[in-house]
Amino acid sequence: MLNLPEGGMFVGRAWRRGIGPAVVTVRGADVVDITTREAPTMRDLLEQEDIPGFVESIPGEVIGSLDGLAQASVEATGGITRLIAPVDLQAVKACGVTFxxxxxxxxxxxxxxxxxxxxxxxxxxxxxxxxxxxxxxxxxxxxxxxxxxxxxxxxxxxxxxxxxxGPDAEVFTKAQAMAAVGWGASVGLHPISQWNNPEPEVVLAVDSSGRIVGATLGNDVNLRDVEGRSALLLGKAKDNNAAASLGPFIRVFDDSFSIEDVRRMELSLTVQGEDGFVLEGQSSMSEISRDPADLVAQARGRHHQYPDGFVLYCGTMFAPVLDRDAPGQGFTHHLGDVVTISAAELGSLTNTVRLSTEAPEWTFGAGALMRNLASRGLL
Incomplete structure (x- = not known):
């Protein structure tokens, strides 16, 4: 399941049947809706000066158990109550070649x-x-x-x-705001790709001022053959329907968790195929070539602002070479692979691999969010 550690402050988002998106936190075994007029979006929540204090001050409404919502989120369709990606209006950025x-x-x-x-x-x-x-x-x-x-x-x-x-990091747009998928959802491969793999990454949550306020897990789905043909195809390789996975929640920085913990974080990855194939891998943040804070500084500064904040995939050292289908062919996904990315500090993120043309279409964007919140009297 989600395997959240005890003691941390976790915030995220859920879709509520008949209502729409909600900002949530985890209290014990429960998921609690803390959506308010002061913070109707995750963007607004992460702009608070004292995020832990703000979250603790909201009584909220229990909308379900953590385990129950996790089970409901596995490749969920329709309007059922479920977990969704823990970001909304933030830009979704990524750094490559950092290990x-x-x-x-x-x-x-x-x-x-x-x-x-x-x-x-x-x-x-x-x-x-x-x-x-x-x-x-x-x-x-x-x-x-x-x-x-x-x-x-x-x-x-x-x-x-x-x-x-070199002196300049690679920083690119991984997905549009509101396009990322969350725990249990399908992740999408563009149908033209025949050589691809998951990328387990730490993802930093950054507010509009450039302050790093927390972290989550991410799968920066990678099409090796598409990008390998030409780096100018990076957009086609990286930004497709359901190709950016985040979650399960953002762990907010507080007395128990800081950027120093991120710098020491150890990630593990497991791919379980319907054919019985199992791939395991690791990525150690201690081996990153550029400090996470430097990556944020290269993404945001006087040269580029993010008024709604952003999240930043930090890259991975994981690059699978284990043969799957034939000698010398290396690893590539099969449809139906279940990918789980875990870190002791952040829990686990699980998704099932589909084609981007078979994953649910992205239909709920920023305009739909604004209309929804306005209809609920939250704007």
Whole structure:
């Protein structure tokens, strides 16, 4: 199930039958609706100066048990009461190539032109030249510049290495506001993709001033063949129906949880296929090449503002190479795979893999949210 730790403050969103979206928190074994005129959206809640104090001050209404809502949320359709993504008006942004291990795999994807059959030989060649030389580099440092020079000399320089060890991080739009899916929902693969994988990530919640206020889990669904053909296809590879998963809740920073805990976080991933295939992996935030606070600073500043705040996928070191269908083909999803991403501090996020054309269509956007809240007297 959700596996939430005891003691933390968790906030999120639920869809209530006959009512619409609600801002919620977890109290014991219950999910409590804390939607108010002061905070009718998650955007407004996360703008509060003292978020824990504000949440605790609202009596709220119990709308169901945590386990009950979790069960109701598994590939739910229609208007039933269920958990949904814990963000609403926030922009959904992501950083790529922030770990040395995944950095090398991005180079391999590029060299293979999106063809998994060519990846094995290229992986051996790249490893022979690069090895672990990137692991301890500080992006943008003099040492990183020297590694760049050496790799260029070997003919192995790549745009992925540029954002991995150069001064500028890769920051892109993962999904439109209101488009992310939550715990139990289907996650979508574009039908053109034949080589793809989940990406288990910590996702930071950031308010409009740039203050990091909490964290959640995310699956930055990745189409390796599409992006591998050309980095200019990043939008097609990353932003599709149901391709951004977040949840189950945002854990708010308080006396028990801070950015230091995020920096030490260990993520685990399990993929369970209907064919009996099981894949397990890990991602350790302690091995990230760029500090999470630096990623936020590169996303938001005088150069770019987010008046409704944003959430930021921090990247992953997970890049599966285990063969699934044939030797040398590596891993790719099968429809029906159940993906679970877990961290002791944040609980677990579970989704089922479908085609983006088969996942429920995204129909409830910012306009629909505003009309709904206005009809309920919350605006």
């Amino acid at each position: 040395a291990r995944s950095m090398v795999e991005r180079v391999i994807e590029e060299r293979a032109g999106g063809d998994p059959a060519r990846a094995e030989a290229i992986r051996a060649r790249v490893a022979e030249v690069i090895g672990d030389s990137l692991r301890d580099l500080v992006p943008g440092s003099d040492e990183a510049a020297e590694v760049k020079r050496l790799l260029q000399k070997e003919g192995l320089w790549s745009q992925y290495l540029e954002v991995g060890i």
